[in-house]
Amino acid sequence: QQQVKQSPQSLIVQKGGISIINCAYENTAFDYFPWYQQFPGKGPALLIAIRPDVSEKKEGRFTISFNKSAKQFSLHIMDSQPGDSATYFCAASENIRGYGQNFVFGPGTRLSVLP
Amino acid sequence: GAGVSQSPRYKVAKRGQDVALRCDPISGHVSLFWYQQALGQGPEFLTYFQNEAQLDKSGLPSDRFFAERPEGSVSTLKIQRTQQEDSAVYLCASSPRTRTDTQYFGPGTRLTVL
Numbered sequence: 001q002q003q004v005k006q007s008p009q010s011l012i013v014q015k016g017g018i019s020i021i022n023c024a025y026e027n028t029a030f031d032y033f034p035w036y037q038q039f040p041g042k043g044p045a046l047l048i049a050i051r052p053d054v055s056e057k058k059e060g061r062f063t064i065s066f067n068k069s070a071k072q073f074s075l076h077i078m079d080s081q082p083g084d085s086a087t088y089f090c091a092a093s094e095n096i097r098g099y100g101q102n103f104v105f106g107p108g109t110r111l112s113v114l115p
Numbered sequence: 116g117a118g119v120s121q122s123p124r125y126k127v128a129k130r131g132q133d134v135a136l137r138c139d140p141i142s143g144h145v146s147l148f149w150y151q152q153a154l155g156q157g158p159e160f161l162t163y164f165q166n167e168a169q170l171d172k173s174g175l176p177s178d179r180f181f182a183e184r185p186e187g188s189v190s191t192l193k194i195q196r197t198q199q200e201d202s203a204v205y206l207c208a209s210s211p212r213t214r215t216d217t218q219y220f221g222p223g224t225r226l227t228v229l
Contacts (some may be wrong), residue, residue, distance in 0.1 A: 059182075
């Protein structure tokens with residue numbers, strides 16, 4: 001199964017709150033899990049990524065939590081700001097020999113942070 | 116330029132017309148990807164180039180879709196006899212190496228087929 005599931009579809013958070021987006025996958029060959037942020041009219045931009053050999057990665061206000069046994073990973077945005085309002089995509093990829101990374105994206109979560 | 120650029124940014128086509136979408140990747144990037152992003156959805160893989168070689172075209176939805184990268188830099192995605200279901204944003208991404216994790220996306224071309 002190549003599908004990556006993502007929830008919630010949309011999320012509204014107050015400024016200063018914590019935003020949590022969850023993703024799940026089936027393909028155990030996936031070995032790289034990035035999160036992308038997309039603003040309207042722009043292409044997705046890499047936000048943070050994790051490999052399955054660690055359970056958590058933190059960069060500033062953004063943290064990925066990874067549960068290999070459950071095949072789930074999540075993005076936590078601490079102290080959410082109105083400027084974080086965007087669509088967030090989780091993705092998963094596997095390294096195919098001679099080809100490189102083959103990416104599969106989730107359907108996206110539209111985050112709105114209220115001032 | 117510093118990033119991936121795509122042109123045109125917007126394209127309106129009548130059903131049955133042919134369209135060509137251009138991608139200028141970051142200079143020196145080996146890998147180039149095309150994705151289709153329907154409204155409210157995540158990007159879906161179309162095709163992949165490593166330099167000028169098209170290594171994977173399994174995501175192209177029909178034989179009306181054709182992509183090329185003849186000199187290993189600029190790429191063109193061509194859609195023949197466009198249909199309404201082709202309406203979407205077409206994203207191009209490039210990455211520096213043959214096996215690399217970070218893909219840098221362009222702003223996309225929004226195609227509307229009337």
